[in-house]
Amino acid sequence: MRILLGISVLLRFLQTAAYISLFFFSLIKLKEPKRKRIVLTVAIYIAVAGAYCALLALYGQELAERLIIPVEVGLSLLLIVLCCADRWAVSLFVMFTQFNLYLGISYISDVCSTDTSLLGYQIQYLIFRTALFGALLFFNFKFLRPRFRRLVEVLGNEWRSIALAAFFFYVLEAVILYFPRFYWYEQDCRWYLVASSYLVFFSVYLLIFRSINAIVGKYEEQERGRILAQQNKLWEEQLAEQKNAVSAARRDRHDLRHHYDTLLSMLEGGKTQEAVSYLNAQTRRAESAALAGVCEHPAANAILSRWAARARESGIKTEIDARIPESLPMDEVALVGILANAFENAVESCLRTPEGSERFITVNIAFSTPYNGAKKLHLVFENSCADNIVFDGDFPKSQKPGGGTGTKSITYSAERYNGMVEFTVQDSVFRTRILLHL
Structure with missing residues (x-):
């Protein structure tokens, strides 16, 4: 016994x-x-x-x-x-x-x-x-x-x-x-003392967290409004770019005969190198005028296209492979917030690398529906970075005053969808991995 x-x-x-x-x-x-x-x-x-x-x-x-x-x-x-x-x-x-x-x-x-x-x-x-x-x-x-x-x-x-x-x-x-x-x-x-104390305990906890949830709800509404305003601005900019692209295409179509005449004149005169340079210049002009459609999802396409344009304007080589369908079973504002924050962090990280070093951003996004029907969105952002990145736990420390909001916003959005976020650095490459269960 x-x-x-x-x-x-x-x-x-x-x-x-x-x-x-x-x-x-x-x-x-x-x-x-x-x-x-x-x-x-x-x-x-x-x-x-x-x-x-x-x-x-x-x-x-x-x-x-x-x-x-x-x-x-x-x-x-x-x-x-x-x-x-x-x-x-x-x-x-x-x-x-x-x-x-x-x-x-x-x-x-x-x-x-x-x-x-x-x-x-x-x-x-x-x-x-x-x-x-x-x-x-x-x-x-x-x-x-x-x-x-x-x-x-x-x-x-x-x-x-x-x-x-x-x-x-x-x-x-x-x-x-x-x-x-x-x-x-x-x-x-002492059941009466125990019962009374736990009644007070649960009442105070309920009061505290109801008050906190109200504060958090107000904060989230402000954040949501900020993201919506950013999204609307991006769509307006994209619409303006589309109009400019259409106008440029019409002008190019009108000027196409003149380009042919110029090229023919160069080739007949034996100016082969000048003709090649002229063709390369026209190709670059056409690429810069064209608005890339990176994916089928309208909001994701707008935010990715805009940030890709900003990155390229800053001399950052940018590649995007985004397999996102036209509609997703998730809050559009949350998706835009994740993409914008991750891309903005990548651009800022590239701009802090030493002058003359390679600057690049690679984005891979895939939506999948496995055999069990569970929908997942997997996002990976890779970018060049400086060697002085310091981590505070699982989060990289921001190098600008008041920074760090972007990584926290990404993490919060991922946890809303029972997902995970991972920030890592290896060989001067910063990686942001995000998995969302939709």
Whole structure:
């Protein structure tokens, strides 16, 4: 029986460690390389679990109970240091929030476990906690993560105040449940204090995040309006260019006979080199006058064509292979925002390369529908870059005051569509990879 109880305590500890890890993973951004960091964290957790069980066997349950909070806090801080790529304020908010929910779930599981035998109680307790932890983690991964990541990208120093509120609630819950002695030694288990505190906890959290969502919604509307204005301006410019191209084509058709006469005169006079130069000049003129249709999607074609023209005007060699259909099952404004921000970043990166170096931008975009019917849009931007690019976590640090908005906007739009964004540099080539699940 003693061995079975020891095993049940070990399982409870491992369950707690698994919950802490999965709760963090459901909300935070992980550092690279992810797999190695996760494996290292799991190995440390298992070692700590063994040490905790050894203390339980040597010194009894009372000491093990008093070490619960320090051990949980230590494991969470270790996970933050090893795996979390978010700011400390965000990480601490997640940590104290998961502690608050963990205490509530453990309390409910304890109250609901009615078996009078010690082993039966431990089994019931494990089952109830597993069910509640599983439901919470499913909610986090399925529904909460996209919304939470949106707040992480938009908010800044506000996270300090939010993390502080979560910390105060954790202290309050710890005092109610564990001081001056553990709640399970009380006849009523202090249910009225616990229920009241969690009612306040959820009410305050709801109020905070409703207010934040209102702020974020206003910000998104402003960003949407800015992108729409940019898109309308680009379409107006493209329409003007199309009119100019049509007028130029009419003039060229009218002047075609004169070009033939000029070429014929040069060739008859033996001026072959001059004739070749004349033909090359006319070819370049025709290419610059023609408006490239890079894809079938009207909005994507407008933004890509315009930025390609700007890049070429700046002496940047630009190649685009965009296989985007005429219509996509996604917000057109979001698509334009991704393309404009990625192309603008590529142009600015090229212009910061040393004079005389090769400047180029290559864009590859493909829309696919695999056998399972899941629609995907894969975008890759590659461009020449300087050697002094510095990363802050997964994001390149902007080299202009107030910069960095473009990469955050791309990331937010990708997360809206359950996608991913990757920024990398190798051999003076900067790559932006974007995957959208439509």
